Amino acid sequence: MIELITTKKQTPSVADNWLYKDENEIRVFRKLVFLPESKPAWAECTTAEKEQWEAEHPEPVMDKAMEEQQ
Amino acid sequence: MSKINEQIERLRELVRKCYSAVASKNGTIPNVGERTVSNLGAAIESIPSVDDWDVVVNVAPSNMNGFLSKKNNIKSFQLKDNTSTDVSNLLYLNKTIERLDIPKIFPNATRASYFMSGAINLQSHVDVKFPVATDVSGFNDLHNVPSIRLVAPNAYYSTNMSYASNATSIYVECGTYNGNFKISNAYKAKLITIKGYFTTFNGMFSNDSSLETAYIPDLSNVTNIDYCFSFCSKLVNLYIDGRMPNISLSNLFTKTCDALSRDSLMRVIDALPTTTNGYTLGLGATNIAKLTNEEIAVATAKGWTIA
Numbered sequence: 001m002i003e004l005i006t007t008k009k010q011t012p013s014v015a016d017n018w019l020y021k022d023e024n025e026i027r028v029f030r031k032l033v034f035l036p037e038s039k040p041a042w043a044e045c046t047t048a049e050k051e052q053w054e055a056e057h058p059e060p061v062m063d064k065a066m067e068e069q070q
Numbered sequence: 071m072s073k074i075n076e077q078i079e080r081l082r083e084l085v086r087k088c089y090s091a092v093a094s095k096n097g098t099i100p101n102v103g104e105r106t107v108s109n110l111g112a113a114i115e116s117i118p119s120v121d122d123w124d125v126v127v128n129v130a131p132s133n134m135n136g137f138l139s140k141k142n143n144i145k146s147f148q149l150k151d152n153t154s155t156d157v158s159n160l161l162y163l164n165k166t167i168e169r170l171d172i173p174k175i176f177p178n179a180t181r182a183s184y185f186m187s188g189a190i191n192l193q194s195h196v197d198v199k200f201p202v203a204t205d206v207s208g209f210n211d212l213h214n215v216p217s218i219r220l221v222a223p224n225a226y227y228s229t230n231m232s233y234a235s236n237a238t239s240i241y242v243e244c245g246t247y248n249g250n251f252k253i254s255n256a257y258k259a260k261l262i263t264i265k266g267y268f269t270t271f272n273g274m275f276s277n278d279s280s281l282e283t284a285y286i287p288d289l290s291n292v293t294n295i296d297y298c299f300s301f302c303s304k305l306v307n308l309y310i311d312g313r314m315p316n317i318s319l320s321n322l323f324t325k326t327c328d329a330l331s332r333d334s335l336m337r338v339i340d341a342l343p344t345t346t347n348g349y350t351l352g353l354g355a356t357n358i359a360k361l362t363n364e365e366i367a368v369a370t371a372k373g374w375t376i377a
Binding site: 006019023026028030032033034036038039059 | 296297317318320321324348349350352355358363366367369370371373374375376377
């Protein structure tokens, strides 16, 4: 039996925009995602909104984090 | 004049060959200025004999805990006995040790914590096995070792192995690591192999900017893998001996891992478990472009979003 697998391809409605999803306390920004058929589409934001979010949520510096844990 | 210059150049070439020959035997000619004929004599005079050791231990006591810890006037150490049961802190924060000749196996050592942590000037290969020790922490900040091979199948805890800045290969085989273990900032490591059972894997290879090939173990029980391969821009070959964890993999390959081969990407996808949590595997646009729709569908069929 051949199982039909469907994948949803999603891109921003406006080329300059970004797709995003909050996952594991991190916001992932992408221009292209492939979703399982059953999963909801990612939200969309402008580049300015993306940059503002990134400015407000800088990535952790791994080594600093390590030192703190030790 | 040209013949003299030819002779000088010939002598220079001979000197270069001398340096290369000594280097090929793991010897070192100290720098005494420019490597030319004029200072060759001074350089040769200052070569330490490889048979000269600052400290030699022929028969070791059972307890070697802290034996050369912070002994910052010691540059070389030879240990001929491997019967000690406690080798904790053996070279802990010894910042002057350069050469080391120790047994490759410590069969009786039950304690090996902080073994050589912070031996920042050590230039010898590290190759050591602890068959029974449960704590083998202490291989961090070995800035100048050319390679590390650590086998500790009974170990359950370790601090990190970060900042092996000049090591070109690192091999770690351990039992269960629940600690904050990492091999990050190994800037020159091209090959890293990790075997064992891990519950955290976050930042494991972060900043390993020369890494080309990585072998990783089963990660089914890992609860944090964030930024695992951050800045591994040369990583091509990734091999997984088991499954990936059922957690978000959205920032597994951040900043960026665009050199990953298609086969490596498929090994990751094949190792994904089925998830109902709507998790994301973040590959980035360049890596996604290496895959066909059918290959991406292997991941989405298991409930994963590819982004």
